[in-house]
Amino acid sequence: MKLDDFLQGKSEWLKGEGPKSSIVMSTRVRVARNLNGRLFFNWADDKQREGTLEAMLSALKKSELLKGALCIRMEDTNMLDREFLVERHLMSKEHTLDVKYKGLVIGDKEIVSIILNEEDHMRLQVLQSGFNIMEAWRIVDDIDMELGRYLTFAYSSKFGYLTACPTNTGTGLRASVMLHLPALQITEQMENVYEAISKLGLTIRGFYGEGTEAFGNFFQISNQVALGHSEMDILDNLERVINKIIIREEDTRTYLAKHKKQEITDNIFRSYGTLKSARIITSRETIKLLSSVRLGVDMGLIKDLDTGTLNELLLLMQAAHLQKTSNMKLNAQERDIKRANLVREKLTGG
């Protein structure tokens, strides 16, 4: 498997299927792990960093569950590749910089990815389409258990798993759910959601995670605290809260379909029309319009389109993806033109 193959195959989490996929785009669960007896990455010297990377890579090779996974040393990649991986939600922005001794493992269909020597020695993440916290956790847990046979993780009976940043200490667990909440946004209920979320020990973020703005009505909700609760408690709490938000979004969509049908329909079809017509388009506008069209698909107003295609577009229209697809460096204006062409082709079939 090569990096460029990802451009062809569809990743599992983009399918646009799975429970509640009309509102939940994807679910991500990750655990942070560090090797016992080895300094945290940022405290270690070059030799220790290399040693840690080697130890992890050799353990990963033994894994049955990760058979066939792509193992990458970040220094063998160029910047465009790395931005491409960030855009696919397979690793963090930080992992694109100071790439020496850093690595990434990507499993079949991009369900599993393992970030090596970022802040923690190992961050194991699983992405699933739709609202699938428990299934994602099951996969994480299985791989975590298996890797535990070949590696000894830093663990304290008092604190749990030890991590570079104390916010991850304990379970090392972060579960995030990417929600599409256009109805709550349109009816100005997101303020309430933000308030409730923060009281319940959860955080809400934008499309690309920490520190990013919410746009196109996509919101990522995840647990704030990893310590003092069991994994099951953390996941249960998140699942419970998100279920409530989903119901609220569903109810509001029903309300809109009943009382604001014309306005909503107008807005949706105008967005669809613009996506099918534009010759120059920024990523920000594209996301906003795709969000509107997605609502149209979910409400049954647009029938000639599926959520999978919209997810694929959300991914492919990004800067690094556009450049990898067209196999050349593109400036912002060139990207806006390429993006418009791509969107038009996907939506009009020619």
Add this chain to the structure above:
Amino acid sequence: MKLDDFLQGKSEWLKGEGPKSSIVMSTRVRVARNLNGRLFFNWADDKQREGTLEAMLSALKKSELLKGALCIRMEDTNMLDREFLVERHLMSKEHTLDVKYKGLVIGDKEIVSIILNEEDHMRLQVLQSGFNIMEAWRIVDDIDMELGRYLTFAYSSKFGYLTACPTNTGTGLRASVMLHLPALQITEQMENVYEAISKLGLTIRGFYGEGTEAFGNFFQISNQVALGHSEMDILDNLERVINKIIIREEDTRTYLAKHKKQEITDNIFRSYGTLKSARIITSRETIKLLSSVRLGVDMGLIKDLDTGTLNELLLLMQAAHLQKTSNMKLNAQERDIKRANLVREKLTGG
């Protein structure tokens, strides 16, 4: 011929053909005439008004050139009919009010219309598609001459034709050309055009004539003065100035096609996409978008559409037309929905 028949047949000036029809939508020439020995309409009493109307109607019946024309007494029409006639540029807004003793004659294909007992006893106008001042004048002149055989017009050897308002005295002539100048507007050259126009004894107005705003890049240019020059001088001057504006617009379009191709194309196709997609649309937005699409047709970017269809839409999407077409009274919101449906059907063919 009945009023409602106009909804079916296309009027001559909407064909989107004729000289320079990519820039000049239509040409209008009218003369103001009053009957000798009869008081101007606004000074006359009811009996005199009725007498003037009768005298004109009986003369018009004798006309060979107006054979088969539709003769309307305004009091036999309802308000919707009258607004409909204004929207078709067949009479003025003023002619919809205080309708007693007022009349309107409409010739075949709406080329000729004669407004009876408005400010002047008679205003004879001819509408042509494209840039056609001399042809329009020829038709006006022929009818004027013929009617002069049955009616004696108020005429002074010193002033020429006498009219209710001194701005019309002399020739009684006003020639107007409706221009579509998107390139001059986009490149912010209209300020210069306005300045030049006023220095040359011409005026520039919006889509619906006197006192209306220019929108959708449509501008109506006409002569200001009717006195002190012969008809030919007035028409020559207007033709000459407009020819210069046309060349300027053409050159600017060529410039845009060369240097701003992407931006212009993007704007045009977005406009087209919105017109084909919207479910609610105001008349103002429709005109703006139709203007953009028209430029696309004229620049050869949009190939599946002709100017005639765009002209027809400009007419049919107006408030009174929408209500006559759907045979019911509609409020603003209902019209915006009907308008969107109409535009979509015309442009997508279903």
